[in-house]
Amino acid sequence: MVRFKIEDFFSPEDLPNLVPSQEYAVAWVNDRTIPHNGVDVALRNAYRESLPHKPFIKVFWAEGPGVITRASYHFTDSLHAYGNRLSISFDTQFELYIAHLEGIFPTMRVGKEVGKGELLGFMGDTGAVTGPHFHFGIRDKNTGEYWNPHNFIDFSAVIENDG
Numbered sequence: 001m002v003r004f005k006i007e008d009f010f011s012p013e014d015l016p017n018l019v020p021s022q023e024y025a026v027a028w029v030n031d032r033t034i035p036h037n038g039v040d041v042a043l044r045n046a047y048r049e050s051l052p053h054k055p056f057i058k059v060f061w062a063e064g065p066g067v068i069t070r071a072s073y074h075f076t077d078s079l080h081a082y083g084n085r086l087s088i089s090f091d092t093q094f095e096l097y098i099a100h101l102e103g104i105f106p107t108m109r110v111g112k113e114v115g116k117g118e119l120l121g122f123m124g125d126t127g128a129v130t131g132p133h134f135h136f137g138i139r140d141k142n143t144g145e146y147w148n149p150h151n152f153i154d155f156s157a158v159i160e161n162d163g
């Protein structure tokens with residue numbers, strides 16, 4: 001069922017500086033748990049601390065045709081505000097979404113078909129976040145349920161950076 005590789009979303013220059021920062025299912029916030037319905041990918045601490053300014057990390061579409069289904073700013077006053085969020089339908093059942101973007105690339109409009117390697121947007125800290133990262137989530141378009149992204153995306157290339 002896994003069909004994406006996390007390295008296909010990033011340039012070879014950026015990939016070594018990225019690590020998973022928050023796992024699927026459970027997140028600790030102020031000593032209580034809230035469900036976390038995606039996997040977060042952020043900068044390695046040592047790399048972040050070496051930067052004089054905010055990072056400029058690009059995210060690309062990772063495989064053959066997808067269709068943009070959302071490209072907008074999402075706000076709620078809960079801990080789930082996604083900020084700038086881009087959703088891409090990749091088959092009849094599922095869409096992948098990437099949240100907290102600094103910016104969505106201007107050509108990424110609802111209805112646009114995107115192919116592998118197209119620039120989607122930039123790492124940011126919009127919405128409810130504690131720092132810049134990408135939130136990768138998988139949503140069932142028919143039921144609205146969120147699925148474990150590990151069933152769809154092979155994150156091993158960034159997990160290895162964490163060691």
Ligand SMILES: [Zn+2]
Pocket residue numbers: 022036038039040134135136
């Ligand atoms: Zn997240």
